[in-house]
Amino acid sequence: MPDPIIIAVPKGRILAEAVPLLARAGIVPEAAFSDEDSRALRFTTSNPGIDLIRVRAFDVATFVAHGAAQLGIVGSDVLAEFDYSELYAPVDLGIGHCRLSVAEPASLAEQGDPRGWSHVRIATKYPHVTAAHFTARGVQAECVKLNGAMELAPLLGLAPRIVDLVSSGRTLKENGLVEVDVICEVTSRLIVNRAAFKTRAEVVPLVEAFRKAVAQDVAA
Template sequence: MTEPLILAVPKGRILEECLPLLARVGIEPEPAFSDESSRALRFRTNRPGIDLIRVRAFDVATFVAHGAAQLGIVGSDVLAEFDYSELYAPVDLGIGHCRLSVAEPADLAAKDDPRGWSHVRIATKYPNATRRHFEARGVQAECVKLNGAMELAPVLGLAPRIVDLVSSGRTLKENGLVEVEVIAQVTSRLIANRAAFKTRPEVVPLVDAFRRAVIGADAA
C-alpha cells in the first residue's frame, strides 16, 4: 500500500488563506485540524491518499526538501533564504502577499539615504537573502540572526536596522520604525520535492489541481 502524500502547510497568518484554496482543490482537513486546543501536527483529510502536517513556515521548506513531505505551501521569502536545490516551486498561489523590507528608526530615516550605505548592521531571520541583496549593491551586510521580536533590535541597540516581512506596516509604526527599502515582494508558492515529482505519479495531477484553483480564483 502506497503511503499517503504529505502536504506541509504553515502555521500562522498564511494558513487562513490556505484553507479556501485547499477546499477548491478538493482537500478538506479532519475536524481536529480546526481544534485550537489540539496538539496534533499531522492530520488526515477527506482524501485517503493525502495527509497534512502543520509546521512553522521556515520548516515547510526543510520537510519538503528532505523528502519528509512531498508537497508544501510556503512564502517566497523562505525559498529565497534557503535556496534548496531539491525544491521545485511550480505554482504561485497568489496568497500571503507582503514584502521583505529594510526598516530603521524614524529619526534615523529622516537623515539617512540607503543609496549611500557601504556597510550595514542588520537584525533579521533572513541573513542569507539579506546578504545577497546588499552584496549585489556592493554593500557589506553584517547580519545578526533573530527568530522574532525584530523590532526590539534598534530600540535596544542590537542593530540599527532590521530586515523583516511587512504587510500593513502597523507593527513597524507602533515600534517607531519606518520602511526604507523593499528587498522583494512576497507571495506563497506550492513547492514539491523534485524526486517525489518524478517518482510519485499522484504529485503531478495534484499540482495541476492547485494551478487550476489559482486560475479559477483569479477569474472569479
C-alpha cells in the same frame, strides 16, 4: 496501499488563506487543522491518500526538500533564503502577499538615504537574502540572526536596522520604525520534492489541481 502524500502547510498568517485554496484543490482538512490551539501536528483530509502537517514556515521547505513531505505551501521569501536544489516551485498560489523590507527607527531614517550606505548592521532571520541584496549594491551587511521579535533589535541597541516581512506596516509603526527599502515582493508558492515529482504518480495530478484552484480564484 502506498503511504499517503504529505503536504506541509505553515502555521500563522498563511494558514487561513491556505484552507480555502486546499478545498478548491479537493483537499478538505479535518476540523482540528484550522484550530490554532490544537497541539496535533498531522491531520487527515477528505482524501484518504493525503495528509497535512502544520509546521513553522521555515520548516516547510526543509520537510519537503528532505522528502519527509512531498508537497508544501511556503512563501517565496523562505525559498530565496534556503535555495534548496531539491525543491521545485511550479505554482504561485497568489496568497500570503507581503514584502521583505528594510526598516529602521524614524529618527534614523531622517538622517540619510539607504543608497548612500557603505556598511549596515541588520537584525534578520533572512541573513542570506539580506547579505545578497546589499552585496549587489556594494554595501557590506553585518547580519545578526534573530528568529522573532525583530522590532526589538533597534530599540535595545542590538542592531540599528532590521529586515523582515511587512504587510500592513502596523507593527513597524507601533514600534517607532519606518520602511526604507523593499528587497522583494512575497507570495506563497506550491513546492514539490523533485524526487517525489518523478516517482509518485499522485503528485502531478495534485500540482494540476492546485493550478486549477488558483485559476478559479483569479476568475472569481
